Amino acid sequence: MRIDVLTLFPEFFRGVLETSLLGKSISRGLVEVVLHQIRDYATDRHRTVDDTPYGGGHGMVMKAEPIVRAIEAVAPAGARRILLSPRGDLFTQKRARELAALDSGFVLVCGRYEGVDERVDAFVDAQLCVGDYVLSGGEAAAAVIIDAVVRLVPGVVGNVGSLAEESFSEGLLEYPQYTRPETFRGLPVPEVLLSGNHAEIARWRRQRTLWYASRPTASTKSAWFRPYYPGSRPK
Ligand code: JCQ
16 A cells, blocks of 8 residues: 655654554555655645635635645555645545545645645545644644555455454444453453353443443533543443
């Protein structure tokens, strides 16, 4: 899988690409992430990438020309072109699966400053948003997408979780997990997990997955003050 990233801050990605699962996938040759400096595609002597907004207002807007020239220069044939933007369509696990299945890979375009000239939209296939907040640039959003997609590339993670389990939890382990010790600061591990009764354990985990999926913090309620509820059903 090949992923191209267009950015004014390629150094943002160095740590992300070297670390852990992603670093290993790259060194194993399963994934190739190619960073491109948008400024290299500016056409004037000062390598200008931004300008003041038409109609007035504060801040700067990224010019269309360097971005579009960069896309046209680096995008492999057939690669999906994606602009990260707080106004994009929401990036979901479903979209992660779609991107992981693309043979020709994809291009992530990171905007900065107060925005990107709207006409760039005509040169991308989609605008994607990773959440309902504004970032100072698309780089952190691109890192989120790369992380979520790469772990779905065949061979990257020990893709061992049974299909039944995957379809049940949408591939997420949503039931609570415990490891040693059996009691931590007075909090015990649920007894069923120590029982060795695998049918009972599977039943308990299915039930807890449903509880967690319906818990208040799974929707839009404030999650700052929440109960610890290993034993009783959340309200
Ligand atoms: C992505 N959720 C938030 C910020 C303008 C394309 O124009 C802009 C892009 C950004 C960076 O992306 C985000 C974002 N998903 O802020 C401003």
